[in-house]
Amino acid sequence: xxxxESRRTxxxxxxxxxxxxxxxxxxxxxxxxxxxxxxxxxLLGAVLQTGAGLEEPRVLLERLAGSGTQGLLGSVIxxxxxxxxxxxxxIPLGVGAALHLEGPRRRGRSLLALNIANLAxxxxxxxxxxxxxxxxxxxxxxxxxxxxxxxxxxxxxPIVAVAARSALRAVPDELREAGYALGATPWxxxxxxxxxxxxxxxxxxxxxxxxxxxxxxxxxxxVSGLALSSTPAQLGDPQHVLPLHVFEVLARPGDASQVDAIxxxxxxxxxxxxxxxxxxxxxxxxxxxxDGQ
Amino acid sequence: MPSEPKLRVQDLSAWYGERRILxxxxxxxxxxxxxxxxxxxxxxxxTFIRCINRMHELIPEARVQGRVELEGQDVYESSVAPEQLRxxxxxxxxxPNPFPTMSIRDNVLAGLRLTGEAAPGGDDDTVEQALRAVxxxxxxxxxxxxxxxxxxxxxxxxxxxxxxxxVQPEVLLMDEPCASLDPIATARVEDLLxxxxxxxxxxxVTHNMQxxxxxxxxxxxxxxxxxxxxxDTDIIFTSPGDRRTEDYIxxxxx
Amino acid sequence: MVGxxxxxxxxxxxxxxxxxxxxxxxxxxxxxxxxxxxxxxxxxxxxxxxxxxxxxxxxxxxxxxxxxxxxxxxxRRRWLKPALELLAGVPTIVYGLVAVMVVGPLLHRIWPSxxxxxxxxxxxxxxxxxxxxxxxxxxxxxxTVPRQLREASLALGATRLRMLWVVALPAARPGxxxxxxxxxxxxxxxxxxxxxxxxxxGSIGLDPLRAVETLTSLQGRAALRGLxxxxxxxxxxxxxxxxLMAHGIAHRLVRRxxxxx
Numbered sequence: 060x061x062x063x064e065s066r067r068t069x070x071x072x073x074x075x076x077x078x079x080x081x082x083x084x085x086x087x088x089x090x091x092x093x094x095x096x097x098x099x100x101x102l103l104g105a106v107l108q109t110g111a112g113l114e115e116p117r118v119l120l121e122r123l124a125g126s127g128t129q130g131l132l133g134s135v136i137x138x139x140x141x142x143x144x145x146x147x148x149x150i151p152l153g154v155g156a157a158l159h160l161e162g163p164r165r166r167g168r169s170l171l172a173l174n175i176a177n178l179a180x181x182x183x184x185x186x187x188x189x190x191x192x193x194x195x196x197x198x199x200x201x202x203x204x205x206x207x208x209x210x211x212x213x214x215x216x217p218i219v220a221v222a223a224r225s226a227l228r229a230v231p232d233e234l235r236e237a238g239y240a241l242g243a244t245p246w247x248x249x250x251x252x253x254x255x256x257x258x259x260x261x262x263x264x265x266x267x268x269x270x271x272x273x274x275x276x277x278x279x280x281x282v283s284g285l286a287l288s289s290t291p292a293q294l295g296d297p298q299h300v301l302p303l304h305v306f307e308v309l310a311r312p313g314d315a316s317q318v319d320a321i322x323x324x325x326x327x328x329x330x331x332x333x334x335x336x337x338x339x340x341x342x343x344x345x346x347x348x349x350d351g352q
Numbered sequence: 353m354p355s356e357p358k359l360r361v362q363d364l365s366a367w368y369g370e371r372r373i374l375x376x377x378x379x380x381x382x383x384x385x386x387x388x389x390x391x392x393x394x395x396x397x398x399t400f401i402r403c404i405n406r407m408h409e410l411i412p413e414a415r416v417q418g419r420v421e422l423e424g425q426d427v428y429e430s431s432v433a434p435e436q437l438r439x440x441x442x443x444x445x446x447x448p449n450p451f452p453t454m455s456i457r458d459n460v461l462a463g464l465r466l467t468g469e470a471a472p473g474g475d476d477d478t479v480e481q482a483l484r485a486v487x488x489x490x491x492x493x494x495x496x497x498x499x500x501x502x503x504x505x506x507x508x509x510x511x512x513x514x515x516x517x518x519v520q521p522e523v524l525l526m527d528e529p530c531a532s533l534d535p536i537a538t539a540r541v542e543d544l545l546x547x548x549x550x551x552x553x554x555x556x557v558t559h560n561m562q563x564x565x566x567x568x569x570x571x572x573x574x575x576x577x578x579x580x581x582x583x584d585t586d587i588i589f590t591s592p593g594d595r596r597t598e599d600y601i602x603x604x605x606x
Numbered sequence: 607m608v609g610x611x612x613x614x615x616x617x618x619x620x621x622x623x624x625x626x627x628x629x630x631x632x633x634x635x636x637x638x639x640x641x642x643x644x645x646x647x648x649x650x651x652x653x654x655x656x657x658x659x660x661x662x663x664x665x666x667x668x669x670x671x672x673x674x675x676x677x678x679x680x681x682r683r684r685w686l687k688p689a690l691e692l693l694a695g696v697p698t699i700v701y702g703l704v705a706v707m708v709v710g711p712l713l714h715r716i717w718p719s720x721x722x723x724x725x726x727x728x729x730x731x732x733x734x735x736x737x738x739x740x741x742x743x744x745x746x747x748x749x750t751v752p753r754q755l756r757e758a759s760l761a762l763g764a765t766r767l768r769m770l771w772v773v774a775l776p777a778a779r780p781g782x783x784x785x786x787x788x789x790x791x792x793x794x795x796x797x798x799x800x801x802x803x804x805x806x807x808g809s810i811g812l813d814p815l816r817a818v819e820t821l822t823s824l825q826g827r828a829a830l831r832g833l834x835x836x837x838x839x840x841x842x843x844x845x846x847x848x849x850l851m852a853h854g855i856a857h858r859l860v861r862r863x864x865x866x867x
Contacts, residue, residue: 081767085677091669092678095737096689102734105708180853181624181846182795184825188842189624233449237512240407240445241463241519242438251466255453267695274697277797277822280829302699302798309706309802310830317707324700335692 103328110321123322131319134304135326141300142272144208145215149272150265152212153219158249160220161227179217186214187281195282202284207297210282211275215268222264226257259345266338270331276302301327356423358383358523358553359404364418366399366408372577373399376418379572379582381523386545386554388568388585390561392605395574397557401525404555405441406434422523435467441523442516446531448508450500450515457496459511463519472520482514486544506537510544517552524548526556530563542567561601565589573597624846649844652820655725655800656793659732664786666733667740675745676770687742694738702799705731710803717815725818728803732796736789743788747781748774784856791852794821795845801826821845 123131190210200206230253238248254261283297301323308320357380366374373396381387389397402408403416406427420427427437442463450459460479464471471478479496483489488510492503500511509529516524530538545567548554558564564571565585572582573594581594592598599605670690674683710727713720720726751774759769775782804823821841828838 081765084767085673088669088673088677091666092673092686092690092741094666095670095693095734096686098734099693102704102708105712106704109707180791180849182791182797182822182849184795184797184822185624185842185846187829188825188839231449233445233447234451236407236410236445237449237451237515238462238466239410240405240438240443241466241515242435243463243466244435247466247468251462252451256451258453270695274695274699276697276699277826280797280826302697305699305703306798306802309703320703321707324703327697327700331695331697332692335688335695339688 106321106324110318123326131301131304131323131326134299134301134323137297137299138273138301141204141207141211141297142269144204145211145272146265146269148208148212149216149219149268150261153216153264153268154223154254154261156216156220157223157227160224182277183214183275184277184280186210187278189213190278190282195284202282202297204297207279207282207300210278211272214275214278215272218268218271219261219264222267223257223261226260226264227253229260230256259341263338263341263345266334266341270334270338273330273334274302274327276306279303280306356383357381358423359555360419360421360424361404362419362421364400364403364416364420366396366403366417367415368399368411369413374403375577377574377579379579381553381555382570383553384550385569386549386556386567388564388571389555389557389574390559390564390571390600391574392600393559396577397574398527400574401443401527401555401557404523405438405443405525407438407443409434439463439467439519440521441525442519442521443525444509444513444516444527444529446528448505448512448532450503450508450511452499452501454500455497456492456500456503456511459500460514460518462515471518478518482518483511485517485548486510486514487540487547488514504537506533506540509533509537509541513541513544517548521552523553523555526554528557528559530558530560538563561589573600575600645840645844648819648821648824648841649848651725651818652794652822652845652848654814655729655732655818655820656790658725658729658814659736659793660786660790662729662733663737663740663789667737667785667789668744668782670737670741671744671748672770674741675748676766690738690741693734694742696735698735698796699798701731701735702802705799706802720815721817723803723817725803725814725816728799728818729814731799731803732793735796735799736793739789739792740785743785744778744782747778747785750781751777780859784859787852787856787859791849791856794852795849797822797826801830821848 123135187210190206190213194200194206194209195202198206200209234252234256235248238252239245243251279297279300279302283300283303305320305323305327308317308323359381361381362378364374364377365372377400389400391397399408404420404427408414408416416428422437422440425432451462454462457475457479458465460482461471461475464478473481480489480493483492488507491507492498495502500508503511509532513524513529530541533541542563545554545556549569556564556568568585570583571585571588573580573588573592573596575596581588581592581597583593588597589601592601674687678686705727706723709730710722710724713724713727713730714722755773755777756769759773760766764772800818800820800823804817804819804827821844824841825838825845828835
């Protein structure tokens with residue numbers, strides 16, 4: 060059948076046949092994109108089932124509260140301390156780097172951007188080694204909370220920097236111009252006009268950084284002196300943080316029951332979900348406000 | 353009729369990179385009067401007023417040559433800090449740009465806050481005075497703490513004018529201030545200009561000839577970076593001296 | 607303003623410090639200490655596990671990217687994309703837990719020849735971890751394929767599927783490869799999962815059915831035992847090299863066009 064003939068005889072009949080292949084393909088793609096979500100949910104359910112009787116939130120909370128400061132509860136508190144300290148260090152550093160990058164053109168700017176990109180390429184465990192050599196040993200901080208917080212701050216600083224950078228970029232030039240026209244210096248304009256306008260974006264970057272710092276374990280392996288803890292963990296010990304606690308329960312099955320690890324996992328996941336939802340809401344609200352103007 | 357010009361422009365030229373935007377502009381801006389700058393788009397009007405308050409040089413590849421004198425002193429002299437200049441010469445932009453995260457009240461005070469100055473006579477008085485000057489006081493007196501982006505475009509623009517006035521400048525530069533406003537809001541801003549006349553020296557760039565004719569005392573016609581003619585508004589619109597001015601005004605181009 | 611310069615200098619200092627420190631740590635008593643199992647087998651172990659994970663995650667991730675970018679209705683996309691992003695943010699210790707508690711025993715029950723602590727279990731879990739990365743970045747790559755290309759092929763009478771297969775995917779290939787490289791780098795650098803799945807002294811062979819010792823699991827277990835093992839620095843250096851290589855490839859692929867495709 061020549062082309063001309065097929066064109067004449069083509070009616071609605073021949074179209075669905077080709078369309079069906081496309082439709083099957085689309086269905087396959089849908090399945091592929093749902094697969095990770097479904098698998099994750101199944102795995103989560105399976106884990107909860109392993110720790111029998113943990114399906115109810117109430118039971119989880121009781122278990123958590125009852126574990127005391129040397130157990131799971133203590134490690135949650137320890138995590139909170141560590142993350143707070145880390146964030147207090149990381150936010151100024153990250154915002155500072157972003158301001159530097161977005162400021163007037165200077166030599167070495169692309170070098171800086173390249174280095175920040177490089178840092179993202181470094182696996183998190185190597186941050187642990189940096190922290191070990193630099194903070195624990197060279198600066199004689201020992202296996203302390205300070206060393207751990209500094210190490211984590213290095214890890215999450217690029218997250219804050221990247222978010223801050225795009226938030227600063229998104230501030231419309233007209234606002235800056237208005238500031239200049241009123242006779243303000245560049246620094247005054249930055250501090251009082253640009254930064255407040257960029258705040259939602261910076262904040263959502265900070266939240267992502269918190270979420271990351273809360274769940275990181277690999278750097279802390281190196282920095283918090285895990286092996287040295289033969290004595291039960293006290294509050295304020297850098298190794299007494301949630302992700303490490305879960306790790307220890309799994310890696311050295313001993314007295315602690317595996318259920319502890321599962322409860323810890325639930326807390327980690329719950330925190331992640333809450334923080335992510337918050338960051339997303341901030342982003343949406345900021346975008347909506349910006350478009351509405 | 354005031355004798356000393358407030359601003360004196362002498363052989364002002366401006367470039368953006370290799371492209372020349374203004375070509376040896378020279379004229380005097382009389383004090384406490386309204387001077388309009390008209391001309392087709394791309395003739396350099398906006399660049400011109402940005403050269404007066406040294407905003408043009410904020411663009412990376414901008415260059416300026418010539419003199420701009422404010423009461424006899426060259427604003428481009430190395431001893432002059434641009435920030436100081438901009439306190440005496442304020443600017444209102446084409447699109448209203450209040451600071452969105454600040455309240456109405458804080459926006460008015462923004463010029464002072466940004467530079468760390470205290471408001472002469474107290475914050476509340478300054479806010480009220482500035483808002484009255486732009487005929488906005490009665491409309492917003494009950495919601496001063498509300499965010500500035502809750503106002504309409506016309507109100508926002510008047511707020512921006514109030515913000516500029518709160519710094520107590522001597523000169524007010526306006527870059528097509530009514531371009532993004534509807535006719536009613538435009539009329540209110542034009543009325544406002546009539547009130548400000550006599551207290552401030554105003555230079556207003558506009559692409560709307562009728563507005564220039566309504567509002568200004570003197571008018572300058574720019575074309576392709578040149579100042580073609582500068583005259584009393586009445587004269588320029590009834591019997592312009594230059595053929596090009598006449599063509600533009602009668603709508604033959606632009 | 608001084609503060610800005612200081613905080614900006616940190617990434618530069620870090621990169622330098624990292625290399626220096628690793629060299630110093632590995633250079634113990636005048637020679638670079640090699641891991642007991644041999645650096646080569648560790649590298650191989652890392653590559654095998656990461657490679658297996660990527661082989662599983664790539665096709666699925668790519669199909670998911672196609673769905674999100676081409677076929678998804680906005681309503682579904684609005685929750686699906688954040689859900690996948692959420693998966694990418696899950697702490698890796700959770701993946702490790704899942705590997706040890708569920709996936710390992712499950713595999714062992716189905717195929718008894720697979721050990722409970724196996725490279726296969728680790729790879730499966732790693733695949734789940736890197737899949738959102740591949741999907742998200744590949745979607746970006748597809749999105750930057752110019753409209754004109756797509757429209758031209760559709761105007762010639764091609765179906766959606768054919769247009770994607772013949773025109774869009776090849777055009778997005780550099781970006782997709784870059785995405786894959788980033789995912790591989792992530793899989794190679796993952797420590798918690800590997801330390802748990804390596805069990806007690808992994809095998810020296812490449813058998814994914816048994817526990818596999820990798821560059822990262824060596825470091826993890828060194829940490830557990832007291833951080834006295836200098837060979838962990840050697841392993842760390844090798845890991846850094848591999849990681850930078852993978853990122854370098856990705857970077858060059860993206861930079862050549864200035865975009866993701």
